Amino acid sequence: MEEKAKAEEKKIGMTETWLRKHRLLYDGATRHPLILSIRDGTINIASFKTWLAQDYLFVRAFVPFSASVLIKAWKESDESGDVEVILGGVASLEDEISWFKREANKWGISLSDVVPQQANINYCRLLEKLMSPEVEYTVAITAFWAIEAVYQESFAHCIEEGSKTPAELKETCMRWGNEGFGQYCQSLQKIADRRLQKASDDELKKAEVMLLSVLEHEVEFWNMSRGNV
Numbered sequence: 001m002e003e004k005a006k007a008e009e010k011k012i013g014m015t016e017t018w019l020r021k022h023r024l025l026y027d028g029a030t031r032h033p034l035i036l037s038i039r040d041g042t043i044n045i046a047s048f049k050t051w052l053a054q055d056y057l058f059v060r061a062f063v064p065f066s067a068s069v070l071i072k073a074w075k076e077s078d079e080s081g082d083v084e085v086i087l088g089g090v091a092s093l094e095d096e097i098s099w100f101k102r103e104a105n106k107w108g109i110s111l112s113d114v115v116p117q118q119a120n121i122n123y124c125r126l127l128e129k130l131m132s133p134e135v136e137y138t139v140a141i142t143a144f145w146a147i148e149a150v151y152q153e154s155f156a157h158c159i160e161e162g163s164k165t166p167a168e169l170k171e172t173c174m175r176w177g178n179e180g181f182g183q184y185c186q187s188l189q190k191i192a193d194r195r196l197q198k199a200s201d202d203e204l205k206k207a208e209v210m211l212l213s214v215l216e217h218e219v220e221f222w223n224m225s226r227g228n229v
């Protein structure tokens with residue numbers, strides 16, 4: 001059966017259909033060894049610091065990307081509520097950047113000296129491609145949702161009952177693992193599903209390929225911290 005029909009029959013969204021189809025890759029992105037090591041308390045702090053420093057650079061690039069999704073929503077969306085949801089995300093990035101600065105300070109990391117690693121450069125390049133006005137809103141919002149959802153699922157796993165996450169890493173996990181962020185991700189997923197339901201086959205294909213690309217970049221991003229293990 002065609003995927004679109006499958007999604008309609010089971011009354012699940014296109015994004016969920018894709019996550020089931022690409023389960024292995026999704027688990028690779030959300031249950032990475034770095035995340036598992038945070039959860040079981042065996043994390044090497046040097047790995048954490050590498051991730052933190054690299055993610056600060058990523059989030060700086062994520063700001064203009066988020067703004068570009070906001071512009072696409074304003075121009076192309078069939079529902080005005082999308083703008084508010086995305087605006088909420090854009091607005092929270094100022095606090096997020098301040099948090100990265102405080103957290104880096106706590107760990108003795110000088111952010112101005114951080115050099116982006118290849119996986120980070122590659123991921124930021126993908127964000128830049130997505131900022132192009134030629135990229136459809138449906139494709140961009142699918143990527144936006146996936147990027148946020150991977151962090152939500154990953155860090156929520158570290159604060160679940162039974163996890164042995166070290167106390168000094170709990171705040172980091174709460175940042176993306178908290179319920180509010182989870183609800184925000186669900187709002188993004190709903191928008192993506194609504195758009196994908198109306199999308200052409202060509203757009204659907206592009207969005208699915210983009211989802212896979214995001215997941216692959218997320219795995220590579222976590223892998224950067226392996227240099228310290």
Ligand SMILES: Cc1ncc(CO)c(N)n1
Binds near residue numbers: 055058147221
């Ligand atoms: C690499 C990466 N993916 C997703 C997020 C969530 O915004 C982040 N901060 N960094």
